[in-house]
Amino acid sequence: QSVLTQPPSASGTPGQRVTISCFGSGSNIGRETVNWYQQLPGTTPKLVIFGHNQRPSGVPARFSGSKSGTSASLAISGLQSEDEADYFCSTWDVNLNAVIFGGGTKLTVL
Amino acid sequence: QEQLVESGGGVAHPGTSLTLSCGASGFTFKTYAMHWVRQAPGKGLEWVAFIWFDGINKYYADSVKGRFTISRDNSKNTVYLQMSSLRAEDTGVYYCAGDPPSSGYALDVWGQGTTVNVSS
Numbered sequence: 001q002s003v004l005t006q007p008p009s010a011s012g013t014p015g016q017r018v019t020i021s022c023f024g025s026g027s028n029i030g031r032e033t034v035n036w037y038q039q040l041p042g043t044t045p046k047l048v049i050f051g052h053n054q055r056p057s058g059v060p061a062r063f064s065g066s067k068s069g070t071s072a073s074l075a076i077s078g079l080q081s082e083d084e085a086d087y088f089c090s091t092w093d094v095n096l097n098a099v100i101f102g103g104g105t106k107l108t109v110l
Numbered sequence: 111q112e113q114l115v116e117s118g119g120g121v122a123h124p125g126t127s128l129t130l131s132c133g134a135s136g137f138t139f140k141t142y143a144m145h146w147v148r149q150a151p152g153k154g155l156e157w158v159a160f161i162w163f164d165g166i167n168k169y170y171a172d173s174v175k176g177r178f179t180i181s182r183d184n185s186k187n188t189v190y191l192q193m194s195s196l197r198a199e200d201t202g203v204y205y206c207a208g209d210p211p212s213s214g215y216a217l218d219v220w221g222q223g224t225t226v227n228v229s230s
Contacts, residue, residue: 032214033214035215035216035217037217039155044205044221044223045147045155045207045217047216050213050218051216056218086154090155090157090217092215096172097169098157098169098171098172099145099157099169099215100157101147101155101156103154104154
């Protein structure tokens with residue numbers, strides 16, 4: 001069981017806006033920045049959001065992140081079929097002295 | 111172009127040891143913290159270990175503490191993961207990943223992964 005809780009699945013139709021949540025606690029999300037990774041089927045994970053809401057070069061502006069208290073969210077607007085992937089949230093836990101990942105959310109584009 | 115290339119994976123019997131290597135190119139390796147992250151078949155990402163840019167501090171997941179050792183050689187742009195007392199649950203793809211300065215543990219460079227299969 002992951003310290004960070006994500007819904008196992010999410011879905012949307014092309015053009016729609018979807019959000020993926022990540023719930024933590026005061027020892028992790030409540031104190032640290034949150035990063036999000038995209039893993040397309042059969043590929044290596046890729047950083048899509050860091051520092052709550054910053055995008056690495058090359059990541060479309062359709063991807064955005066937010067944080068409130070001990071939870072964080074990844075939003076994808078104008079959903080495209082190429083966005084179908086697994087998404088993982090991650091942060092540092094000050095009690096565990098460890099990087100932690102959420103269990104992952106499988107996004108399906110209908 | 112930033113690149114990480116892992117090697118050293120393979121089949122290992124339970125209780126034995128294996129050492130993974132990860133070579134870096136295309137970025138200033140000596141300024142990056144480096145991590146190992148693994149993924150069991152069909153499962154999510156599990157963080158394994160990380161080492162500061164200068165190698166002074168190291169952190170481990172509870173599941174590998176006392177069995178795995180992370181190290182680096184900045185003169186060779188390489189990070190290592192020595193794995194001992196291997197268990198079946200250590201099976202998976204092992205990725206090394208780079209964490210640039212002041213990024214808040216954002217892993218922005220990933221290798222292609224090397225597969226470890228612990229089986230009797």
